[in-house]
Amino acid sequence: GKRSGRVYDIPLVRDAEAHFIPQHRSRLECTACHSQWVVRCPGCHVSMKLGQDKLDLKIAPPMQVQQPALMIGPRGKVAPMLAQPERHFSLLDEKGNPVPVLGPTGEHHGEYQEWPFTNPHNASGSNLAYSLNPHSTGPKVRTCESCHLSSKTLGLGEGDLSIGANNTGENDSLIPLNHSDERIKASKFDPEAKVSMRGEILAGSHQLKARPFNQKEIVRILKVGNCIPCHDQYDDPVYQDIKKSYAFEKTMKHRKMREKILNLEQTQP
Structure with a gap:
């Protein structure tokens, strides 16, 4: 509880098969997967000039919602981001x-x-970013791809993502789709980017311990995306011990299994 600090064990959450991935249980807030939407901010902000005695609210853009991007929240877990516009x-x-x-x-x-x-x-x-609970929690969850294969969800902005041969992140890059900031020499990143591929924080926040993902976390999240095309089920055994699965991925046995599956798909009409 917020006031007492007491931990309430909820059997529905604790025993559900959908919550058996160890990394998800220890590193994610429930809202990271179960939040249906988060609001966009432009509808609440208007401009006013000196000498103007009142606001013309008719020109304010309508409120919009979108799937949440993610970041590290104040409790040290992955949580939805209220991505502020520039x-x-x-x-x-x-x-x-x-x-x-x-x-x-x-x-x-x-x-x-x-x-x-x-x-x-x-x-x-x-350029600001805040972690929050958008109060849009529901039973429906976002797809694995929407996190592990989405640069926008990771706070990198939209663009063409290029992953280097090694898994250090040193050779990873993102070419933004929106070049408006680059053209006015304000930034080489997407206007909505909160962090770079190198883990350089681009967005400010006043929340204690809240921050965008660092490079190590970005690399770790994207690395899982390599597995999803074949292992697209949440209860797939490979996710129970991801380090063991990564070790097996480097073996000749896994390579032959992968080639067999790919060749089979190519021969099917």
Whole structure:
């Protein structure tokens, strides 16, 4: 309980066959798989100019929902992410022109026109990510592919994902589909990216211990995606001891089994 700290053992959750993957039991919040949707934020935020005495709410975009991206929550487990849209700062003078950005000694750094900024913790203040319970929990769960084969779910943004031959992540890369930030020289990443393939955190958060995935976690999650095309059932035995399964994957026996399956699929009409 939140107040007492007492742990309540729920047989329905504890004994369900769908919760037998060891890594899922120890590393995931229930909401990571069972949240049906999370809201997008633009519908709650509007712009206002100096001298304007009231807001025109008719121009606010409608509220939208989407499948949650994931991150590490305050309790150290994988949880849904409230992925905030980029919020850049614009400061205009009385004529509507952007005010120059000046350094401590008067050096010119640009203009306050869609300017990215940092928060007091020296993390991004224009690119934010928060862990939350979106209160959309249901019996239906997301697919394995939606986590283990999705760059967007991992907070990398949308793009063409390239996985290197080794499993260190050093040669992994992502070419974003949206190049708008790259064109204005704001960033080489997708505008909605919260972390890079190298595990570099791009998004700020005020939540204690909450963060996007690091490189080791990204590599580990994507590595499971290699197994899913053949082992697409949640109760598949290979997921009970993933280290043992990875060791078997390197053997000649597994290679011959895989080639046999692939050849069989190619010969079938």
